[in-house]
Amino acid sequence: MELLLKLVHPTVHSTEGRALRRDAVRAVIMHGDDILLLYTRRYDDYSLPGGGLDAGEDMIAGLQRELAEETGAQDVQVLDAIGYIDEYRPSPEPGYDHLFMRSYIYRCSASRELGEAQMEHYEISNGMAPEWVPLARAAAHNEAVIARQDAGMGMSIVRETWTLNYLRGLREQSARAAS
Known part of the structure; x- marks a missing residue:
């Protein structure tokens, strides 16, 4: 799998040292120009469905679990x-120089019809909801949030x-290659 991007928070002065590691999985599910994303009211942003893997959890199993919990996605491949x-x-957590998170991104397919999500309490209280949204509109929306530098904006956006x-x-x- 290829490294796409490396992000370093401005307060992390070195990527060396003791790292608390977290592995995450994220899904890209498209239907035409629409992508399945999570809109979070608290942060006013769109994000890919997915999240942290449990200790020893297989990546594909973790991705399917996260999709079911956050979106109710059905027929996931x-x-x-x-x-x-x-x-x-x-x-x-104390005792670590930084948190190192690696997010593995997978292309998936799923039914456009979503089942009932089983979100965690904090996701519900943050106003998180799955939504099919045009890819360009979601990117433009997040870019506007970044431009405003909202106080609650995190690095994940x-x-x-x-x-x-x-x-x-x-x-x-x-599209260019196909034409």
């Missing part, structure tokens, strides 16, 4: 790996917006 993004953030624009580029290349 993992098609191929797109790549991964590395992030270095401040550690939430940078990862998510970069990924949405990367996907737009892939789709444009594919």
Whole structure:
């Protein structure tokens, strides 16, 4: 799998040292120009469905679990790996120099019809909801949030917006090659 992007939080001065590691999986599910994303009211942003793997959990099983929990996605098929993004953030736990998170991104297929999501309490309280949205509109929306520099904006919106624009580029290349 290919490294797509490396993000380093401005307060992380070195990527060396003791790292608290977190592996995550994220899904890209498209129907035409629409992509299945999670809109989070608290942060006013769009993100790919997915999340952290449990200790020892297989990546594909973890991705299918996250999709079911967050979106209620049905008939999910993992098609191929797109790549991964590395992030270095401040550690939430003492004794570590930073948090190292690697997000593995997979292209998937699923039914457009969503079942009932089984979100965690914090996802519900943040106002998270699955939504089919045009890829270009989601990227533009997140770019506007970044431009405003909203107080609650985290580093994840940078990862998510970069990924949405990367996907737009892939789709444009594919369309040019087909014509």
